[in-house]
Amino acid sequence: NIMMTQSPSSLAVSAGEKVTMSCKSSQSVLYSSNQKNYLAWYQQKPGQSPKLLIYWASTRESGVPDRFTGSGSGTDFTLTISSVQAEDLAVYYCHQYLSSRTFGGGTKLEIK
């Protein structure tokens, strides 16, 4: 099984700041046949179900604000929020779908 490790486990920032969070996979999730990274990012706000933000590592889901950007390839991935808003308070999860399905442990974003 591919294991997903997220860091940091939590962080606190002020509104307007830039945030980056990391997701590392134990094996590459880049599929050589199509050169696509089989990685998604989700946002889970308190008391809600997860919501899809990004798939194919960098493709933003329809309706997701452009302040959310996914990047990376192979085993190292990053989710960046360019200017954090109060409404971005949530836990963020990465998810690989190349081999079975596994999630990272999450990064909890708090707003100062």
Add this chain to the structure above:
Amino acid sequence: EVKLEESGGGLVQPGGSMKLSCAASGFTFSDAWMDWVRQSPEKGLEWVAEIRSKANNHATYYAESVKGRFTISRDDSKSSVYLQMNSLRAEDTGIYYCTGLRLWFAYWGQGTLVTVSA
């Protein structure tokens, strides 16, 4: 508007059985790959099972932790997916989400709580 509505959760004793249902609307259900994902404070988000579309022969896949105990099924005529859970253990406790679409999980239900306890 896409809707996934789970039902069937509750309290069950260890070793018992429970069947979860998920009613879908707002998208072409028959083309969708549907999954169950659970969440607990101890394990976080954990993928449980997947059933693919008729075009993919309704192939099913399971997490190792539930293989042989859980069965996922679907009824495209009712736009519904099910999870039959047998030989339940305390570690199966959690919120069970119906989710899916394809490889990534675009749609999520609100979840149903399953508690396995004596």
